[in-house]
Amino acid sequence: MPEFTKVGMQxxxxxxxxxxxxxxxxxxxxxxxxxxxxxxxxxxxxxxxEPPLKCQPEIFALCENxxxxxxxSKQDGLHGDFKSEGDDVDLDKLFGIGLICDVIYDxxxxxFYFLCNKKDGKIGFYLIKFNEEDPxxxxxLTMWNHKLDIGDVNMQIMRxxxxxxxxxxxxxxxxxxxxxxxxVIDLAGDEEKRATLFRHEAxxxxxxxxxGMNLSISKDFVSLSKTGMNVLAMGSIPKKELxxxxxxxxxxxxxxxxxxxxxxxxxxxxFKCQDYGNRVxxxx
Amino acid sequence: MFDxxxxxxxxxxxxxxxxxxxxEPNQVIGLxxxxxxxxxxVISGKNLVMDEQK
Numbered sequence: 578m579p580e581f582t583k584v585g586m587q588x589x590x591x592x593x594x595x596x597x598x599x600x601x602x603x604x605x606x607x608x609x610x611x612x613x614x615x616x617x618x619x620x621x622x623x624x625x626x627e628p629p630l631k632c633q634p635e636i637f638a639l640c641e642n643x644x645x646x647x648x649x650s651k652q653d654g655l656h657g658d659f660k661s662e663g664d665d666v667d668l669d670k671l672f673g674i675g676l677i678c679d680v681i682y683d684x685x686x687x688x689f690y691f692l693c694n695k696k697d698g699k700i701g702f703y704l705i706k707f708n709e710e711d712p713x714x715x716x717x718l719t720m721w722n723h724k725l726d727i728g729d730v731n732m733q734i735m736r737x738x739x740x741x742x743x744x745x746x747x748x749x750x751x752x753x754x755x756x757x758x759x760x761v762i763d764l765a766g767d768e769e770k771r772a773t774l775f776r777h778e779a780x781x782x783x784x785x786x787x788x789g790m791n792l793s794i795s796k797d798f799v800s801l802s803k804t805g806m807n808v809l810a811m812g813s814i815p816k817k818e819l820x821x822x823x824x825x826x827x828x829x830x831x832x833x834x835x836x837x838x839x840x841x842x843x844x845x846x847x848f849k850c851q852d853y854g855n856r857v858x859x860x861x
Numbered sequence: 862m863f864d865x866x867x868x869x870x871x872x873x874x875x876x877x878x879x880x881x882x883x884x885e886p887n888q889v890i891g892l893x894x895x896x897x898x899x900x901x902x903v904i905s906g907k908n909l910v911m912d913e914q915k
Contacts (some may be wrong), residue, residue: 586891586904599895602902615902792865806868819868 580620583607585634585648592643605637605648623659630655636677641684645709647691649677656712666712672705673697678730678749682709692730692747700724718762719773726752731789734764737796740813741765744774746798748789750781756851757781757800759789759809761832770842775832777809777848878905885909
């Protein structure tokens with residue numbers, strides 16, 4: 578299929594009426610968003626970018642009803658509306674950002690969460706949320722100018738009905754200090770009382786790729802790399818038993834089980850586990 | 862496919878990867894489930910330099 582070149586590998590089944598089988602998948606590429614009907618192999622262009630993105634998009638997020646979208650490569654990002662004839666919004670110009678890492682959509686609040694590594698020419702960790710309809714209604718959740726490149730970013734929203742909580746999980750690796758970090762940000766309750774809840778740092782070579790994901794049933798956060806699998810328990814169960822690949826039994830404790838150490842609810846717990854022989858838990 | 866509670870392998874996705882004629886191997890580079898969780902869209906291809914995928 579000649580049209581199917583340099584297509585981003587984040588894609589979605591096109592919504593259908595309830596009970597109907599999906600027949601198309603929506604893809605994004607440098608100059609357009611299109612739907613591929615995999616039964617008939619017919620490609621339909623849904624949106625054309627003018628001018629096109631500077632390179633192949635790595636990030637593509639759609640809202641729940643598939644009307645609004647965000648598409649981004651490392652260098653530039655666009656927000657648009659499939660139903661409107663108007664121009665798409667250039668997100669990198671709007672926010673003054675670069676090195677876009679990941680975008681996710683929250684269906685409950687109808688907002689996009691946007692993580693990038695550069696703002697106003699400064700390298701750091703910048704987390705922005707904005708309204709699905711109007712990106713000019715935005716706010717910065719985290720602006721951390723740490724001067725380090727980050728990579729292999731995975732953002733996910735975790736809902737735990739037992740604890741009545743909603744948390745944003747961000748997994749990423751960091752250059753020079755060679756860590757894989759998990760940052761947990763509270764998304765429930767009053768906006769003023771929300772804070773970063775936990776940070777967990779484990780050793781991860783920058784040159785080696787890593788992928789992190791949250792398992793929605795067990796609430797474990799799993800990171801997969803060449804060296805194997807790392808499991809962090811995120812749910813309300815204080816401890817649980819796992820069996821290692823060598824058959825040995827292991828007990829893992831959830832990050833939340835140490836929340837009692839916090840002096841103030843706005844404190845966060847930093848698990849510094851880069852050096853397995855000298856692990857430090859610090860309240861910050 | 863693995864069980865998220867026990868981490869034991871419970872099934873396999875039958876994807877036949879094409880032979881590669883360049884140094885980059887063909888691998889599964891995209892995975893997405895449908896909203897009703899009845900369908901899985903799997904794409905195989907190559908991860909190239911500069912974060913490009915083919």
